Amino acid sequence: MSKLKKAFLIKYGEIALKGKNRYIFENILVEHIRRTVKHCGDFKVSKEQGRIFIEPFSDYDYEEVIERLSKIFGIVGICPVIVLDDMDFELVKQSALEYMKDEYEDFNFTFKVDARRADKRYPLNSMEIACEVGAYLLDNIPQLKVDVKKPQVKVWVEIRSRAYIYSKVIKGLGGMPVGSNGKAMLMLSGGIDSPVAGYLVAKRGVKLDAVYYHSHPYTSDRAKQKVIDLAKIVSKYSGRINLNVVPFTDIQLYIYEQCPHEQLTIIMRRIMMIIAEKIAEKNGALALVTGESIGQVASQTIQSLTTTNAVCNMPVFRPLIGFDKQEIVEISEKIETYETSILPYEDCCTIFVAKHPVTKPSLKSIIRSEKRLEKIDEMIEEAINNIELVKIKPDEEE
Numbered sequence: 001m002s003k004l005k006k007a008f009l010i011k012y013g014e015i016a017l018k019g020k021n022r023y024i025f026e027n028i029l030v031e032h033i034r035r036t037v038k039h040c041g042d043f044k045v046s047k048e049q050g051r052i053f054i055e056p057f058s059d060y061d062y063e064e065v066i067e068r069l070s071k072i073f074g075i076v077g078i079c080p081v082i083v084l085d086d087m088d089f090e091l092v093k094q095s096a097l098e099y100m101k102d103e104y105e106d107f108n109f110t111f112k113v114d115a116r117r118a119d120k121r122y123p124l125n126s127m128e129i130a131c132e133v134g135a136y137l138l139d140n141i142p143q144l145k146v147d148v149k150k151p152q153v154k155v156w157v158e159i160r161s162r163a164y165i166y167s168k169v170i171k172g173l174g175g176m177p178v179g180s181n182g183k184a185m186l187m188l189s190g191g192i193d194s195p196v197a198g199y200l201v202a203k204r205g206v207k208l209d210a211v212y213y214h215s216h217p218y219t220s221d222r223a224k225q226k227v228i229d230l231a232k233i234v235s236k237y238s239g240r241i242n243l244n245v246v247p248f249t250d251i252q253l254y255i256y257e258q259c260p261h262e263q264l265t266i267i268m269r270r271i272m273m274i275i276a277e278k279i280a281e282k283n284g285a286l287a288l289v290t291g292e293s294i295g296q297v298a299s300q301t302i303q304s305l306t307t308t309n310a311v312c313n314m315p316v317f318r319p320l321i322g323f324d325k326q327e328i329v330e331i332s333e334k335i336e337t338y339e340t341s342i343l344p345y346e347d348c349c350t351i352f353v354a355k356h357p358v359t360k361p362s363l364k365s366i367i368r369s370e371k372r373l374e375k376i377d378e379m380i381e382e383a384i385n386n387i388e389l390v391k392i393k394p395d396e397e398e
Helices: 019-037 062-069 089-103 126-140 193-203 221-238 249-258 261-282 302-309 325-334 363-370 376-385
Strands: 005-012 043-048 051-056 075-084 110-117 153-159 163-166 183-187 207-214 241-247 388-392
Touching (some): 019 043, 019 051, 019 062, 062 075, 075 089, 089 153, 110 126, 126 153, 183 261, 193 207, 193 221, 207 221, 207 261, 221 241, 221 388, 241 261, 249 376, 261 302
Parallel strands (some): 110 153, 183 207, 207 241
Antiparallel strands (some): 005 051, 005 075, 043 051, 153 163, 241 388
16 A cells, blocks of 8 residues: 555535635635645645645654644545556556555445546546446455445545545535635634634634733733633634734723713723724724624623624624524534633623623613713723734644
8 A cells, every 4th residue: 555645635615616716715725725734744735626635745744634634714524545646447446445455454344436537538437437446346355345325434536637546534624714705803802702703703714813902900911821822722723813912901990980880891892892993994804703692691682782883883793693602612612712711810801890780771871971981082092002912823833
């Protein structure tokens, strides 16, 4: 088997539906793959008729390559393949047999051969290739049994500019390649929800920047580091994130002094949205992203969300809006943000909180209260001017 050339065949999903613009999405995905695998060795990444191929030209860590590829949005399947430059059909059959003997120790399973002939000049059609290769495997491995409906192992033979043989498909994340659908500003806290919201929006191809509100000394540097760590984990999926750390203490104290305490949370959220929108506009982001879901806390009732939304001109994406807490936790565990999110460091949303916050705020009443904040525009400007920018890179780019 060592004489056969090994590579990875990458399958993508939604990109295939993009018609004449498909090449744009393919090129973005190819670039993500190229940037990701270059840290594992010397590889050539190329595309051909609905597939992307990764060929190694140096030693590499197989598990590490799979791990990195499995975090790239847009990929639905990662297939370790053998590659045949010579597509003589006898060689294809012999290579399929050699592949099976190398991949499986015993053959107590049912199988089926599935063939795809992208190169229509090949003398056998897809059905003929599948039948001939299947018969050859049966003749040489008598233990095998054919099951064309529910085989335990499916062997693929793809005839393109070269021939590819494989039987294992490692599931990818799906979605769209990051950067194919614009940029949004994620409002990132240290909780469970907002990192998950960022992950889900990035999965739709949206590039992320983020904003975090830091209320030092009421929130500690460990709380800020926690958010940086969360952004780092999300960046493994989304790519680089510019994290804007906004000094929020003075604004929060000002709101606390001037406004009814039962309205503190709503007014604070509205000011956060104003700041996030201004930062987004400066950085080319076209929408805001939050981790809110209906009814989870006082600021997330429909009335509260409507009141908060009224201060924004940009679209606000809330990908968790219909999720319950357990569903959000399950995703956070899957993407490995959960253990960091539950570290017990307070963020700005958990300090200066009213004992009995309003859950059905009136927009008129909130605006009336905000008129007491005569210096708020000046304070917002000062906070934005004093942002600490933390550039977050995924591990492979360090």
